[in-house]
Amino acid sequence: MPTIQVTNLAGEVSSLDATSGNTLMEELRDNGYDDIEAVCGGVCSCASCHVYIESKWASLTGKGGEDEHQLVTSTDYYKESSRLSCQVTVSDEMDGMEVVIATQDY
Template identity: 40%
Template structure:
């Protein structure tokens, strides 16, 4: 299990216990985190699970791969710390991760 905190656009925050092996998107859906739409179900094909990684964690989580960077073109207000949560795997390394959910998933 890894603790992941989601901070909504309005500042509300929610910390979930994410099962190892899931993607962060799947863990968020399982715990009904608002604002993670994941229209395509995790195929890296829709950009509706867009999150901003807290600057303290960008080094741990890493940069998007090429396919994910292409898909981020379909997200709105993309920043340096943008990732698609379906492409981040839950592991011990990200225990304590803090993510911000954009105002809108497009």
């Protein structure tokens, strides 16, 4: 069970004991991170699960597919470290990973 450090929109940092095999979006949504609305339920069509994850974790998070890239780059708050959390699967190796919730636009 990895512990992920999450910064919410208010800048508050907290620890999330996540379950490997679930998506990061599911873990955030189901553990009270209300900044994540995940309107589409995780089918990569809304971008309301937008987070930032530094590139040093890329070997664990993967690169993301073309659909994700198109969607996330169309948001107002896109950065190079942007990911859609519904497209990231939690693994044990992510222990200590830092995730910053992005301002969502719809």
